[in-house]
Amino acid sequence: MKIEKSLSKMEIKHLSWLAKIELTKKEEDLFSNQLNDILSYFQKIDEANVEDLPPTYHVIDISNVLRSDKSRPPNPEQALKNVPKLKGRYVKAPRIV
């Protein structure tokens, strides 16, 4: 049995608020169709019976990858290479409150 889930216009608007992206009316329609397609594709997963299976948190079966607490010189030049806007040494970003 397939349960139809679909995103409402309100949910699309809410998502755009969460993502801080303004959408035009046209885009709202476009993305609502696209996201609904994706959702219905993923609904196939619901058909699988996973009742007795333990959850998977990581696809690789390894644990405890740890490093010792040693510091190395930082590399700000490389880290700042892709920053779109700097003001002095600061990264300039839009005000979000």
Added chain:
Amino acid sequence: MGNIKIGLEVHSQLTNLNSKLFCSCPTDYRGKEANSYICTVCMGIPGTLPVLNKKAVEDAILIALSLNSKISDKMYFFRKNYFYPDMPKNFQISQYDKAGGITLATGGYVSIPNKKVRIRRIQIEEDPARITYEGTIYKSKSSLVDYNRAGIALLEIVTEPDMESPKEARIFLQKLSSILEHLDVCHSYLEGSMRCDANISMEGGKRVEIKNISSFKEVERALNFEMTRQRNLLIKGISTKMETRHWDEIRRVTISLRIKEEEEEYRYFPEPDLVPTIITKEWVETIKDKMPELPDAHKERLIKKYELSPQNADVLVNYKLLGDFFEKCAEIYYKPGAISNWLVGDLLGYLHEKGIQLQEMKISPVHITKMLKMVDNGIISGKIAKTVLEEMIISGKMPEIIVKEKGLIRIHSDELIEQLTNKVFEENKEAVNDALEDEKAMHYLIGQVMKLTKGRADPELTNKVVRDKLIEHKKLLEKKN
């Protein structure tokens, strides 16, 4: 007044680490140039991978043990997604106790007078960047971000809403901070190393969260403000709504600022770049073996070993640095009672008055013990010692040097004191006559002599000289009559 319930979410940096939580950037970023302590990992550049700092896990386990919490046998990291420039990746690597997530530890408690404040959970996460605004937060068009702090290991300690007054919240935080100080894992005197969000709800109202509280003093202030605000609303018949408010330290008010994401909107999911961490019993045991003396045991020992008053012991435990300082002093000169009184009273009082941090003061235990010996040997008076102490704190000079430079040595010269006493008797004839009848007036005369020597006259000697002089005066009067 309705019932008040306060819960706290304390964020404490693991300040004793050399490197960040998931990369090797150094941690002593305070006072450094903005964005100089960063690398491609803590800046979230695609293609880089975080690797967990082992010592961070061990320090966190030590803290959880000290708070009587149950350590999980394994833990996962989750991504907390949100769009805010304090995390360059657009998510924070944190932990989650839902959706199958397991945090480092759960349960536990902190004992404060008359109650145990229960701990709900403890989790490890990365500290976000520091944001400043051009002008004020309300008017600024853009934010300026310094990522030096981003990725510093942070422990989140969440309590149950067990505190019933703002004062109790402060007492809890003091105790927690003292425990962390004793563990030598978080030094709360470092600016911004311990921060706190508070939840407060009053009977008949919804829960309000207050963010952006930078110190313990501020917690009490913010909660007091919020309590009054909510009470006033309730009186008017308006119920408080569930919201997040921002504490404005300068204006001392809470402001409804950001419409915050609901929990489900953080879209938590397991961090695929990090593997699970299994915490074996053996690992926990080796960490437990390193458990140092904690505040309650420390206090008891100070009272037993040095016969200190519980009040003084409390202060020395709350200010662990001062407690250590005290024991070093007592080792050099075994006068624990006097030392503790000086440290807890005059020294701490002066530091608070001048806004000097304990670790900034320029004196060593030798300064204090030398000063005390000078008092005990009658070289300076207690009153003068206070001046000497203050000067030592500021300049770091040894007491004998200060005494010499400022001419503070106690006057033992009979001749000088007699001269001054004569002068005082000349100038206070009425008081002299009163003093023949009234002890109080005599003390006034003694006070005048002390004043002339700026407190340097030996009090016993002065007392004797003034008394003798009065007897002499009396005899003279009797002869006349």
